[in-house]
Amino acid sequence: MLTHLLLLLLPSASAATITVGVDKTYDYQSIQEAIEASTDGDTITVGAGSYVEAIDFDGKDIEIISDDGAAVTFLTPPSSTDAVTFGRGESSDATLDGFTIQPTGARGLFIES
Numbered sequence: 001m002l003t004h005l006l007l008l009l010l011p012s013a014s015a016a017t018i019t020v021g022v023d024k025t026y027d028y029q030s031i032q033e034a035i036e037a038s039t040d041g042d043t044i045t046v047g048a049g050s051y052v053e054a055i056d057f058d059g060k061d062i063e064i065i066s067d068d069g070a071a072v073t074f075l076t077p078p079s080s081t082d083a084v085t086f087g088r089g090e091s092s093d094a095t096l097d098g099f100t101i102q103p104t105g106a107r108g109l110f111i112e113s
Contacts (some may be wrong), residue, residue, distance in 0.1 A: 031055050031064065031075070038062050046098030046099075048072040054097040059088030066098030076102040087112035 014110045018034045019026040026047060028034040032055050034044045047075040054077035066073035077083040082093070083101045085096055087110060101108040 002066040003016055006030055015041035015043065018042060019046045020044060020051075035062065035064075040048070040093075046073060050076060051102045052076050052078070052086070053101045053112070054078060054083055055089050056085040056087070056093065057094050059090055061091050061093035061097040063093075065095070069098045073098060074100045077106065080105045082107045082110040084108070085110045085112075 006039065016038070016080060018038055020028045020031050020034045022029065026036055029036070031044065031051055032053055035055060038044060038060055042060075043063045043065060046064065046066050048066070049072075053075070055075070056058065075083055075098060081104070083103055083106070084096060
């Protein structure tokens with residue numbers, strides 16, 4: 001007797017690593033663009049440099065990590081804008097590590113629970 005076995009292979013979701021840097025060798029040149037492209041569980045690594053933008057985690061549980069640390073990776077938002085916002089239900093898995101935040105008249109970090 002011949003028995004048939006059917007295997008259903010489903011693609012498994014795996015976390016991605018997305019790169020951000022000041023030149024085109026990276027996936028993105030903007031941290032916020034990388035956030036928009038990310039999904040829960042992803043890691044965004046950011047190269048050394050100055051990033052003039054405000055970032056919003058948009059409810060995503062992602063890690064944003066500087067490659068080379070706060071001494072050489074700066075986040076400066078536009079005037080009167082919060083630099084970093086956690087405000088749409090992110091969990092404690094949403095992480096920002098290794099940045100010098102240079103506020104320009106608003107809050108450096110905004111967390112709404």
